[in-house]
Amino acid sequence: MTSSDSEGVELKHDRPTYVFSRLSPNLTKVVEYDSFTQYPFLYLIHGKDKLVLLDTGCGSGDLAGFVTSHELNPRKLPVYVVCSHSHFDHIGGNWHFSGPGGKASFCVELAFGEGRRDYTEHWKANIFGDQVKDFAITKWLADGETIQMGPEPDTTEDIRVIHTPGHTPDEIALYYAKERRLFVGDSFYQWQPIFIPKDGESLDAFKGSVSRLLTLVESEEAKDSQASPIVMCCGHVDDFLPARTALQQVEKLVSGIQDGSLPHIKNTAFGMQLDEYRLDSFSIGFMQDALAENSTCCYSGSGHTHQ
Numbered sequence: 511m512t513s514s515d516s517e518g519v520e521l522k523h524d525r526p527t528y529v530f531s532r533l534s535p536n537l538t539k540v541v542e543y544d545s546f547t548q549y550p551f552l553y554l555i556h557g558k559d560k561l562v563l564l565d566t567g568c569g570s571g572d573l574a575g576f577v578t579s580h581e582l583n584p585r586k587l588p589v590y591v592v593c594s595h596s597h598f599d600h601i602g603g604n605w606h607f608s609g610p611g612g613k614a615s616f617c618v619e620l621a622f623g624e625g626r627r628d629y630t631e632h633w634k635a636n637i638f639g640d641q642v643k644d645f646a647i648t649k650w651l652a653d654g655e656t657i658q659m660g661p662e663p664d665t666t667e668d669i670r671v672i673h674t675p676g677h678t679p680d681e682i683a684l685y686y687a688k689e690r691r692l693f694v695g696d697s698f699y700q701w702q703p704i705f706i707p708k709d710g711e712s713l714d715a716f717k718g719s720v721s722r723l724l725t726l727v728e729s730e731e732a733k734d735s736q737a738s739p740i741v742m743c744c745g746h747v748d749d750f751l752p753a754r755t756a757l758q759q760v761e762k763l764v765s766g767i768q769d770g771s772l773p774h775i776k777n778t779a780f781g782m783q784l785d786e787y788r789l790d791s792f793s794i795g796f797m798q799d800a801l802a803e804n805s806t807c808c809y810s811g812s813g814h815t816h817q
């Protein structure tokens with residue numbers, strides 16, 4: 511989620527709620543044009559026997575109908591939903607995939623990282639969380655766990671789960687070796703503040719997550735120097751961010767905050783004061799308000815706050 515602090519002109523348009531683009535034969539990006547102006551990126555990874563849907567956006571439209579349509583899911587594969595973290599703009603469509611007693615018939619699992627179940631289960635306490643319809647979590651993903659994309663384990667096809675606390679305690683990333691893509695939710699994107707709770711712990715956790723992802727990227731790239739560099743698919747803004755460079759820049763940004771070498775900029779987000787630190791195209795924002803303690807915001811958006 512991005513802070514929607516501007517009083518800019520709200521754009522009127524006739525575009526549909528969900529717009530998709532094929533990033534590769536196995537990977538589809540969906541952008542949701544929501545009334546919160548979050549415009550989250552959802553990703554569909556097409557496996558042999560399942561379709562993984564990363565995040566469900568704000569819940570503005572019939573997401574289930576969209577992702578099970580012939581155009582997006584011609585083989586009618588069951589959908590395995592993974593949520594990058596429990597903010598409203600990533601879980602708003604989850605209810606479509608829940609059914610009586612658990613999952614909808616076309617859903618394999620509805621999964622979250624298990625890093626902080628207590629936090630995840632209290633998603634309604636997060637900003638705008640009270641507006642998210644109820645859903646059932648059916649699977650908790652451990653750090654390092656793989657999501658098998660076919661009938662047999664396959665180290666290239668299968669998706670690795672990496673716990674990446676920082677933006678939220680329950681944030682996860684997914685690594686899809688086949689496409690050399692790292693899906694990072696709200697942990698990274700450019701040009702808008704990456705929100706980190708101002709609690710003295712989350713920045714340290716985030717620093718650890720950056721370091722672990724950098725280790726993963728360096729080790730994967732070292733295995734094959736001829737292969738294309740790994741890129742990040744973010745929850746907003748960026749779907750093709752060179753991973754190693756981005757992680758190194760954000761690592762420098764965190765160090766600059768911690769050693770006091772970067773000046774902070776007073777900004778606003780959601781009408782509240784924000785302490786922001788910038789380095790090149792990246793920025794980290796700390797909320798000054800009590801709201802941040804319970805409900806970090808995700809992405810600062812490009813328009814109005816929800817009315």
Ligand SMILES: [Zn+2]
Nearest residue numbers: 511696808809
């Ligand atoms: Zn977000």
Ligand SMILES: [Zn+2]
Nearest residue numbers: 511597696808
């Ligand atoms: Zn978020």
